[in-house]
């Protein structure tokens with residue numbers, strides 16, 4: 001089968017290779033991939049600048065959905081023909097503090113599909129049975145390919161931050177993560193201010209369609225003034241920084257009100273300069289959010305099947321795996337939002 005692989009460390013070294021079909025171990029499930037999304041971290045794997053461990057040669061792709069075609073001999077709860085998606089933590093230690101408390105997204109021994117273990121930019125992949133989630137009947141494969149980023153956002157917004165009805169919520173970065181964060185915060189009852197740049201015109205418009213109450217082009221408009229007007233001069237109750245841009249992080253620390261909450265969801269990729277003292281003066285409750293775990297997935301499944309969140313409007317392109325270069329380029333140049341790759345016959 002054809003597979004998009006990171007072949008060795010260093011810049012690039014990503015190619016389509018022909019590899020044998022995998023077979024499931026006794027506790028594993030084999031999935032025929034129907035749709036797999038390109039994530040920002042795939043671009044980082046391409047450039048070899050991500051801190052999550054990568055072990056080439058490895059099949060890339062970790063945001064996917066598909067149909068079960070085979071199960072290991074000890075798998076009883078999942079059947080051939082089930083429509084499913086899978087979490088990305090293919091291997092965790094099971095004995096550390098984080099594993100034992102259900103926070104295995106933070107396990108120091110966590111190994112991830114598409115980074116360390118063969119992933120989903122191919123026809124078949126194999127995952128441990130405990131990471132599988134069955135798709136709700138009314139969720140299609142394309143929408144379901146976004147359960148992974150959606151679960152990451154559920155983790156950041158609901159599990160780690162919490163929005164109270166009426167909160168003014170500022171989101172920086174209207175990419176896929178920002179647009180999912182927006183819909184979750186909206187579902188929680190927030191009044192959403194989505195901030196982007198000149199480059200983001202289309203994405204800002206989509207943000208509006210997905211429920212943003214106010215959209216702000218920070219290059220054209222005075223975002224601080226707009227937020228101040230909306231909050232009686234206090235500032236935002238909650239800020240979700242989803243862009244990973246240093247300017248946005250600094251803007252977020254300014255935009256949040258005293259005693260407000262700031263959550264860093266976007267990855268910056270390098271140390272940046274911020275005025276850390278603001279956190280003290282303003283008593284900001286600051287947290288970060290990393291990856292996802294079982295409880296996030298279960299909630300994400302409900303939100304999508306109840307129609308509280310829509311992932312399909314985020315899909316800008318559906319391409320065969322052989323056109324991966326085009327997909328990666330579109331992602332990097334921000335001319336697409338979520339680009340889906342599909343396996344080749």
Ligand SMILES: [Zn+2]
Nearest residue numbers: 039041063148
């Ligand atoms: Zn991802």
Ligand SMILES: [Zn+2]
Nearest residue numbers: 093096099107
């Ligand atoms: Zn562990």
